[in-house]
Amino acid sequence: SFSSSLGLLLLLFCLTLYLFNVSWLKHQRLRWKLQRQGIRGPQPSLLYGNVPEMQRIQSAATQAANHGEFVAHDYVSTVFPYFERWRKEYGQIYTYSTGNKQHLYVNNPELVKEMNQCITFDLGKPSYVTKRLAPLLGNGILRSNGHVWAQQRKIVAPEFFMDKVKGMVGVMLESAQPLTKKWEASIEAQGGKVAEIRVEDDLRGVSADVISRACFGSSYKKGKHIFTKLRTLQETISVQSALFGLPTLGFLATRKQDVKDLEKEIEALIWDAIKEREHECLGAASSEKDLLQMILDGAMNDHCMGKDSSKHFIVDNCKNIYIAGHESTAVAASWCLMLLAVHPEWQARIREEMTQVCKNGILDADSLPKMKSVTMVIQEALRLYPPAAFVSREALEETQIGHINVPKGVCIWTLIPTLHRDHDIWGQDANEFKPERFSNGVSNACKVPQAYAPFGLGPRLCLGRNFAMVQLKVVIALIISKFTFTLSPNYKHSPAYRMIVEPGHGVNILISKI
Numbered sequence: 001s002f003s004s005s006l007g008l009l010l011l012l013f014c015l016t017l018y019l020f021n022v023s024w025l026k027h028q029r030l031r032w033k034l035q036r037q038g039i040r041g042p043q044p045s046l047l048y049g050n051v052p053e054m055q056r057i058q059s060a061a062t063q064a065a066n067h068g069e070f071v072a073h074d075y076v077s078t079v080f081p082y083f084e085r086w087r088k089e090y091g092q093i094y095t096y097s098t099g100n101k102q103h104l105y106v107n108n109p110e111l112v113k114e115m116n117q118c119i120t121f122d123l124g125k126p127s128y129v130t131k132r133l134a135p136l137l138g139n140g141i142l143r144s145n146g147h148v149w150a151q152q153r154k155i156v157a158p159e160f161f162m163d164k165v166k167g168m169v170g171v172m173l174e175s176a177q178p179l180t181k182k183w184e185a186s187i188e189a190q191g192g193k194v195a196e197i198r199v200e201d202d203l204r205g206v207s208a209d210v211i212s213r214a215c216f217g218s219s220y221k222k223g224k225h226i227f228t229k230l231r232t233l234q235e236t237i238s239v240q241s242a243l244f245g246l247p248t249l250g251f252l253a254t255r256k257q258d259v260k261d262l263e264k265e266i267e268a269l270i271w272d273a274i275k276e277r278e279h280e281c282l283g284a285a286s287s288e289k290d291l292l293q294m295i296l297d298g299a300m301n302d303h304c305m306g307k308d309s310s311k312h313f314i315v316d317n318c319k320n321i322y323i324a325g326h327e328s329t330a331v332a333a334s335w336c337l338m339l340l341a342v343h344p345e346w347q348a349r350i351r352e353e354m355t356q357v358c359k360n361g362i363l364d365a366d367s368l369p370k371m372k373s374v375t376m377v378i379q380e381a382l383r384l385y386p387p388a389a390f391v392s393r394e395a396l397e398e399t400q401i402g403h404i405n406v407p408k409g410v411c412i413w414t415l416i417p418t419l420h421r422d423h424d425i426w427g428q429d430a431n432e433f434k435p436e437r438f439s440n441g442v443s444n445a446c447k448v449p450q451a452y453a454p455f456g457l458g459p460r461l462c463l464g465r466n467f468a469m470v471q472l473k474v475v476i477a478l479i480i481s482k483f484t485f486t487l488s489p490n491y492k493h494s495p496a497y498r499m500i501v502e503p504g505h506g507v508n509i510l511i512s513k514i
């Protein structure tokens, strides 16, 4: 009838109006607020904002990719080419849209400094990115915001203070031994002189082993099993489109079920390890507390936490530490080895320094702080190839950062590699591998020390940075003390973004024994 068609039309009209308001007006209002402050940016399309343009720029860049001299190659130009394009067009601060979200790109060193000092709960992790990582991270330290985050940080942070990390050098050396043994065996198997090695799986094995031991101490075999499951879970969750903020296409129902099953299985395994622990340590005051014990104690001592939330607290944080620390450190080590393979003079320098500072050639917690060259090389590798590409925040409330008033709901992105190659900050040789720039520390290597941010910015600075630096030093120094290496002709330079920026086709090196 006429009246029901009219009703339907009216409904459709309201729905369209609602969608228009949600998808366009809301974002247009945010855009106006930013534009009024002089912030420009590309014109968004109605439904998907600038996503179609991002995809167009990305595919053009992929086709044109010519990595040429790869040390000089800035991965932003191939991995995030739209950010490069817009930076050139609109400057160090601009705004763009992904349809469902309005974003603010901030790469001005002065504002980065401000963000570093911005201690407020009003800036949090962007929920639209972290939402899809929920099965992996629960509500642990990486994903949570506000008081929940602060409480977890307070409990977990002391485990990674420098004095604690120093005590883990032995464990790190032990975890790295199988790698050197395996590589020696490869040399034997390939004729006794030179072997071609693909490094990343072996490096990943070392970092997983180190974290298992640090987290789970005596029950570390159980820990390794848990981490294998976590890795499967990580692989099952597709995060490729997280940056664009589009629904993850192809995320089939069966995979959703896989994710749920894995989540349950992991939770049960962690809980099992805890029960075993409680049984073993009943009454015994353990002096050597591993991370699991710290988290357990933290949960027990918090009287506001119910049994159920303390269980989640424990399970989530075990998962978070593994996810945060395992891949990033292994990938950083891969980039270090790639750069060292191209610069044998730095291998020689590190080797020479080791003969001077390691008594009887033994690497330990005392000799490590004296090894300046290896520290400089790692710092330079983290400058040129930072595994974490950006710091991202969402304004959970309206927030003032320097002279910018960031409206509620806007996501802020700071590109770490772009800061790391800024000529104004680092000088004209910013694209070159020159570890000597760090010979007098970070503050003397560049004009704005806050612009060196491989471990992030502000109050959410990486909690494991000491742990990662010491582990990288141990692994790189140990490899260099046993092998010389060059880049294999099979190495294909192809930085790829998979949550972190890693060598897309791995790192192949040719190794010989010293």
Ligand code: HEM
Residues within 6 Å of the ligand: 141, 142, 153, 211, 320, 321, 324, 325, 326, 328, 329, 332, 386, 387, 388, 390, 391, 392, 454, 455, 456, 457, 458, 459, 460, 461, 462, 463, 464, 465, 467, 468
């Ligand atoms: C070279 C290796 C590593 C790199 C490049 C790295 C980098 C980062 C970055 C960029 C952040 C984000 C900071 C921010 O949003 O401002 C972060 C956070 C974090 N990292 Fe690392 N990380 C590394 C190793 C580790 C290790 C080994 C652990 C632990 C074992 C760890 C634990 C964490 C945790 C728990 C957070 C979250 C801190 C918070 O939100 O309060 N990281 N890391």
